[in-house]
Amino acid sequence: MTLNAKTALVTGSTSGIGLGIACKLAEAGADVMLNGFGDVDAAIERVSAYGTRVLHHPADVSDVDQIADLVSRTERDLGSVDVLVNNAGIQHVAPIESFPVERWDTIIAINLSSAFHTMRLALPGMRERNWGRIINIASVHGLVASAQKAAYVAAKHGLVGLTKTVALETATTGITCNALCPGWVLTPLVQQQIDSKAQAHGDPSQATRELLMEKQPSLDFVTPEQLGELAVFLCSDAARQVRGVAWNVDGGWLAQ
Ligand code: NAD
Structure with missing residues (x-):
């Protein structure tokens, strides 16, 4: 298996995309440090089914000290951070004029600053071993905008820029x-949007779901498992010269 004897740290991996990616990395042989809140036991049980070591740390990634603890505990308890997701x-x-200021700060902290911190903390170990794979989960909103998502769009555009910068800073290494x-992946995060749109417009949830799908020519959701398989590919030797790419996985959304 590609990732035998490797360790992966996946932030926000107790549900949705992160959980799907954690499963595929474990299936490929990696030991996994899970992170996030909610039904932690169910997440541990799902990822453990692949027979590798699985731990969980509930660090809040909007907090720098907790991120430092997450990275150092992964290195201490699993041996290293070889794959960082x-x-x-x-x-x-919300429209920008009524966008809650504290929500702006929190969204930037969780979606963007956390990646800056995990990367700066995990890179020294990767450099020592001259091997590492960093995969940042941005969004089509890292490449194009949507109205009323100021903080999310800014954070995801920032994450794409940060990804390219780190790719350049590691270009001569095995990292x-x-x-x-x-594009749209049906996870709790998107279900929340479907429910609140449906409530606001008095639409049944199915109609709202169809409306979302208009953006996505495949008329089908991307799945967490598909993203997990692409993550495993990016970890493979075949992908060692894939550097600084922002790879849209969007059912054709950005081809329009
Ligand atoms: P989700 O709500 O299902 O999962 C989010 C995960 O992050 C959970 O495990 C949650 O516990 C964790 N989390 C939230 N705040 C945290 C914090 N402060 N500290 C640590 N963990 C925290 O969401 P998802 O849809 O799976 O989204 C995962 C990522 O994919 C996000 O970065 C999202 O922007 C991105 N994304 C999602 C979609 C989509 O359609 N679902 C599309 C593009 C990009």
């Missing part, structure tokens, strides 16, 4: 840094 993310939908930019 910056996936934790939240969003808020790569890339971003995945998903």
